[in-house]
Amino acid sequence: ETGVTQSPTHLIKTRGQQVTLRCSSQSGHNTVSWYQQALGQGPQFIFQYYREEENGRGNFPPRFSGLQFPNYSSELNVNALELDDSALYLCASSLEPGMTYEQYFGPGTRLTVT
Amino acid sequence: AQSVTQLGSHVSVSEGALVLLRCNYSSSVPPYLFWYVQYPNQGLQLLLKYTTGATLVKGINGFEAEFKKSETSFHLTKPSAHMSDAAEYFCAVSDYRGSQGNLIFGKGTKLSVKP
16 A cells, blocks of 8 residues: 655745645545645644545645645645745645544655745 | 644653653643654654543554643653654644644654663
């Protein structure tokens, strides 16, 4: 069984650019959540996708957007990058949304904005 | 609103010593609580979780945590530290608002283990 994978591993972008991060969920999981982990902080919830629809969002501006595909893989897009967007971006998949379903995390994508 | 506070951003112990990482939570409803470990340049791995039932929860790698409602605490312990335990540890509570079940994390505690 393949776990959660993310690509790329590392990425360097310039302020104002746009970036797309990718996540493949664990086999059989239809729910993907994205988190941002700034240096020295715990992860913060960005949003969740369930069966190709956004299923809730944390306190992040609209320039953070996402997609989920029929195979339940997901993308996180960030427009108009700011220096504060530099962080480790983690995705997590689960069988279903909700508190009773364990979230399995990928290794993350390290984004540096210069 | 729910929140998690981890006391001590950095804890250092000697190999073989007791590991105690502190976590206090705030929640107006019975919480689901979690401990995750993060090794350098890796994602998060679930150590253990409390949902309902027995308040002493055993996890992987010899770790355990006790849910104490009266103290709003969920401290993580391990009787004897190994060098391989050096990592960052995050306590989290499941957000009961909405249907997502997303996690609210503390800021983390970095554990160092001295030989």
